[in-house]
Amino acid sequence: MTQTQITTNQSANQQNGETSKFIGLETQGVHAWFGKHHALSNVSLRFPERTVTGLIGPSGCGKSTFIRLLNRMHEFIPSAAMAGSVLLNGSDIYAPEEDPAMIRLKVGMVFQKPNPFPAMTIRENVLAGIKLAHLKRSNHDEIVEQCLTRAGLWKEVKDRLQASGGSLSGGQQQRLCIARSLAVEPQVLLMDEPCSALDPGSTLRIEETIKELAEKITVIIVTHNMQQASRVSDHCAFFLTDGGPGYLVEADATRKMFTNPTDSRTADYVQGKFG
Amino acid sequence: MTIVETPEPRQMMVVYSRADRIFRRIVTGGALTSLLLLGFITAFLVMRSAETFRQFGLDFITGSEWFSAGEDPLGGAVEGAVEEVDESVFSIGPMIVGSLVVALIAMLIALPLSIGGALYIEFYAPRSIYRVLVSLLDLAAAIPSLIFGLWGIQVFTAIGVRWATLLNDRLSFIPIFSVEFENFGRSPFVAGCVLAALVVPITTSVSREVYSRTPRDLIDTCFALGGSKWGAIRSVVMPYGKSGVIAGAMLGLGRALGETVAIYLMLNLVFRYSFEILDSAGGNVASMIALKFGEATDKEISALIASGLVLFIITLIVNMIASSIVARTTPRA
Numbered sequence: 001m002t003q004t005q006i007t008t009n010q011s012a013n014q015q016n017g018e019t020s021k022f023i024g025l026e027t028q029g030v031h032a033w034f035g036k037h038h039a040l041s042n043v044s045l046r047f048p049e050r051t052v053t054g055l056i057g058p059s060g061c062g063k064s065t066f067i068r069l070l071n072r073m074h075e076f077i078p079s080a081a082m083a084g085s086v087l088l089n090g091s092d093i094y095a096p097e098e099d100p101a102m103i104r105l106k107v108g109m110v111f112q113k114p115n116p117f118p119a120m121t122i123r124e125n126v127l128a129g130i131k132l133a134h135l136k137r138s139n140h141d142e143i144v145e146q147c148l149t150r151a152g153l154w155k156e157v158k159d160r161l162q163a164s165g166g167s168l169s170g171g172q173q174q175r176l177c178i179a180r181s182l183a184v185e186p187q188v189l190l191m192d193e194p195c196s197a198l199d200p201g202s203t204l205r206i207e208e209t210i211k212e213l214a215e216k217i218t219v220i221i222v223t224h225n226m227q228q229a230s231r232v233s234d235h236c237a238f239f240l241t242d243g244g245p246g247y248l249v250e251a252d253a254t255r256k257m258f259t260n261p262t263d264s265r266t267a268d269y270v271q272g273k274f275g
Numbered sequence: 276m277t278i279v280e281t282p283e284p285r286q287m288m289v290v291y292s293r294a295d296r297i298f299r300r301i302v303t304g305g306a307l308t309s310l311l312l313l314g315f316i317t318a319f320l321v322m323r324s325a326e327t328f329r330q331f332g333l334d335f336i337t338g339s340e341w342f343s344a345g346e347d348p349l350g351g352a353v354e355g356a357v358e359e360v361d362e363s364v365f366s367i368g369p370m371i372v373g374s375l376v377v378a379l380i381a382m383l384i385a386l387p388l389s390i391g392g393a394l395y396i397e398f399y400a401p402r403s404i405y406r407v408l409v410s411l412l413d414l415a416a417a418i419p420s421l422i423f424g425l426w427g428i429q430v431f432t433a434i435g436v437r438w439a440t441l442l443n444d445r446l447s448f449i450p451i452f453s454v455e456f457e458n459f460g461r462s463p464f465v466a467g468c469v470l471a472a473l474v475v476p477i478t479t480s481v482s483r484e485v486y487s488r489t490p491r492d493l494i495d496t497c498f499a500l501g502g503s504k505w506g507a508i509r510s511v512v513m514p515y516g517k518s519g520v521i522a523g524a525m526l527g528l529g530r531a532l533g534e535t536v537a538i539y540l541m542l543n544l545v546f547r548y549s550f551e552i553l554d555s556a557g558g559n560v561a562s563m564i565a566l567k568f569g570e571a572t573d574k575e576i577s578a579l580i581a582s583g584l585v586l587f588i589i590t591l592i593v594n595m596i597a598s599s600i601v602a603r604t605t606p607r608a
Binding site: 111118 | 492493500501514
């Protein structure tokens, strides 16, 4: 714990030295373990605010583990451990005084499979986070309309907000899940392969949604789809494993990663030569 | 333009392999056997109880008198018991009410305990004792009810009487908690408590099973939205498991309604309508049948079988209600 704090202070000092503190999400020397299994090694990345970052790499290289470290979901796995620090606008989200629930409000998450709450209506689904986190909001109707609009679903469902969330198609359900995450006003939205269970048409709709979201918030998306990464992200980070813990190969602007990457392995991967 | 004629549809048939055909016969046979068995039991109950229903009609269900004239329990003929002057009266109203009341008390106590226990085991118990708890629970569900009855008499009655005294002391202005004589042992309340102990393992086991099937994804989503564990349980786990818990409760209720030995040991059988659950009188259909059967006359046996039919029908109705509730509350995925 002390170690984490020391790193925090150091980085804060460094940042103060360079410019003002970094706005957005930043990881410094992050490691992750499941019991004795070292899953992720030394990842330092910056996610500037209002950008989309794609995390790419073959299965098992620790992308999902990494993303779950960013909103403290990693710790729900028994015997999970981490090292290094994750800074949101300069402050360590793993600091002992931080409330994990508050962190997760600021750093939202959309899962792989669309999973609207089955016992709730569309409207209740959107408002679920507000209820769960006991947020005081009076303008529920406004929130529902705003979040569904931002998720690109409002026009399709505005006349049946009382229908069950399960009555929507897969793509609509996933957009409902995005709307649900937006309702608690996160600064960062993590998406773990949000389109892997969807058809190409729905995938495109979600990608449009992601681009619109990035006008206001930071988006970090794990994807196995290279076209998706190139279409939707501003920056890309390429993860790899050589059998041991996953590590970061390189991270750069998406265009550079896809046309002229520094590491030859990145070039091979984005061209589909392995993975 | 050429007109394409719509062709006649060809007949299609699924052809099963030899192994499939044989297997189909075996499982059909198995299913039919249990159905037939159920049919035979029903037919037996209906035929043997016909006489009783013909004689007493609906009074059999609503009346509250059980008197067997005719043969002397000691073997000799009783005077005046000539065939035309048969004064036997059989009716089981209080026993039906007793069955429902005791079962209801048991469920009211057992359900919250079961839900709490299931949630604890599934979401709060340390992983190291999780396995132990689960197998203990399944073990407890298999304990014969006789053991619960003995425990009830020997150990629990003393405790139950204290609770009953307290309830009577504080809440006697509510009619069901008032009594005529302050003798609280062998009352429906105490028996209901013992029955609850008997039912808890089953309902807990079923509830835990359905809670454990809540998709991890949904629970994670609650956390990702800034919710607490309790929030996740309330807004995802409990709604998700609702229909399963109801099904488990109905399983328990079925057992409570038909419970014989424990009630036989715990309750004073009294043929009088009574809703005073702390009063030392009561009974249920199953234990009444067990109590009377040994020394019953032919006519009485018919009446006892009729009681069995009534119990059978009550259980059937409860089950039907249960499955309709389960069907209605099952969330559509």
